[in-house]
Amino acid sequence: MGRVVLVTGAARHLGGQMVKALSRDPQVERVVGVDVVPPRRPVAAAEFIRADIRNPVIGKVLQATEADTVVHMGVIATSVQAGGRASMKEINVIGTMQLLAACQKAPALQQLVVKSTSSVYGAGPRDPALFTEDMSPKHPPTSGWAKDSVEVEGFVRGFARRRPDVSVSILRLANFIGPHVETAMTEYFSLPLVPTVLGFDARMQFIHEEDGIEALRRATVQGVAGVFNIAGDGMLVLSQAVRRTGRPSLAVPGVLLPVVGRALAPARLVDFSKEQVRFLTYGRGIDTSRAEEVLGFRAQRSTAEAFADFLDGHGLGPSLAESVFDGADNTVKALSGGGRA
Amino acid sequence: MPDAQIIPIDGERGRQPESPSSPALLRALDFVRRRLTGDYEVDEFGFDPEFTDTVMLAPLRPLFESWFRVELRGMENVPEEGGALLVANHSGTIAVDALMTQLAIHDHHPRHRYLRMLGADLVFETPFIGEIARKAGHTLACMPDAERLLLADQLVGVWPEGFKGIGKPFSERYKLQRFGRGGFVTAAVRTGRPIIPTAIVGAEEIYPILGNVPLAARLLGLPYFPLTPTFPWLGPLGMVPLPSKWIIAFGEPIATDDLAEAAADDPMTVLELTDVVRERIQQSLYRLLVERESVFG
Structure with a gap:
């Protein structure tokens, strides 16, 4: 008998992509997407149930579908998407609690896969260059999405203790990037003038949206328990990434970044919360060797390649600078060639 | 930052338009290009x-x-x-x-x-x-x-x-x-x-340290605040x-x-x-x- 997988957060882009990826998998018989709103583009081969994970209804959904696997992708990263920070926290924290409570009462459940984030490691000057899964944060996140994710992981660990028969995997993904995904970071890099932190240059890793989905799919299909860091190979520093967008940047002292950021990005999804400012200041790196060894997953696209694909998809890139330099190159060549002749 | 890109080119061009140094000039240009477009690792x-x-x-x-x-x-x-x-x-x-x-x-x-x-x-x-x-x-x-x-x-x-x-x-x-x-x-x-x-x-x-001002160090968040024969008496010059x-x-x-x-x-x-x-x-x-x-x- 094939597997029945329930995916939370299925109406949003990444959740939808995950539903699609799983519905193509021969081992998976049924994919059930769950979200509070219907998906913009429904996946033909999958079912969709409109349900709120903050609400005990989710237990009935689990029982009715007899899902053996739950993929929890319902944690929201930016408060704009959730309609305010309070609502975001409720979706993330209460939603996860409710979902896990339902999971605990679902005898058919064999596996839980949770999409978490590398931001649970926080960001700060006392961080090691790369975090492995066993390291604890030196500067634990105190607010926002990152803190929600820390709490979510805590609930998941509690669940794993209470249901030792369920295989639990947590994927800590670096920032998603790519031509289609919309995140606080893609919005940030799309600003006409990108504010950065004066005197610091954060190290960043990205994961291409397709690679991130593949990592989650693999964890779901293979059922390997554990915590895994997921990121594209290599690093970009913030100044370098901004230069690759071709957009001008404005370095301001870190304390002013939220003010300047909000002035430059009115009504956008860009996040200038305390935690995000720390990330834009100190950056972060995660070690992905465990995912490669245990999960057999290595991102197809490096951090730089994923970023390039994002730029292509959004029509960004240093084209102006390139053309200026091409012109300069030709001038020099013409002049020196003319001189020799 | 187009001005920053153009200045060195003009300077070089004015000096040596026909010299064999143009490969060097092209290299320099390439360097500035790579830096300004983030094309380095x-x-x-x-x-x-x-x-x-x-x-x-x-x-x-x-x-x-x-x-x-x-x-x-x-x-x-x-x-x-x-x-x-x-x-x-x-x-x-x-x-x-x-x-x-x-x-x-x-x-x-x-x-x-x-x-x-x-x-x-x-x-x-x-x-x-x-x-x-x-x-x-x-x-x-x-x-x-x-x-x-x-x-x-x-x-x-x-x-x-x-x-x-x-x-x-x-x-x-x-x-x-x-x-x-x-x-x-x-x-x-x-x-x-x-x-x-x-x-x-x-x-x-x-910079021979003759004394330390713990209070100044604490205010500035430094591990110590050194007094040397020249610093801070001579101001920035004392940093030579x-x-x-x-x-x-x-x-x-x-x-x-x-x-x-x-x-x-x-x-x-x-x-x-x-x-x-x-x-x-x-x-x-x-x-x-x-x-x-x-x-x-």
């Missing part, structure tokens, strides 16, 4: 070799060659390849000695290796300094980073006296301070990489280092691969090895001080 520590070569080390060179007239001994003890841990004495109020050692190895080692240094967290908290340190290949002094660099066959530099070394009063010059908790030895033993005891003479005299004569001596490597990995968890072995390294550096310092005829000679 950094490693996972944020190390940017191109930045290090062109921006970071170049201004140190005159200081190294003409001001401190640094003399090098035992460069053959620095391995041509593979991981190694260079351990040196620390002095001079600010970490000029570390920068000079990095430049020495970059310029005068046959393989022009980069020294990846382990720095205090204060370095990475401080705007600009932290940014430049990361770009120059340095990272936080912590066990995971030290091991990661050594296992990646990098040449790692550590100054285990830390602020106790650079902030000590002039009267205690060339007396090695406590060597931390021997964390650097643990990293070397665990990875089986050799330790190169290194003695640096001359850095003690660049005295032109002492320097010697950097790389000692014979101390192998650690003959020790079992478990030795890293044995405090006795670690402390003993720490003492051996410390003693070698101290002896080397005394020898070099006798050899050096005068402080400014």
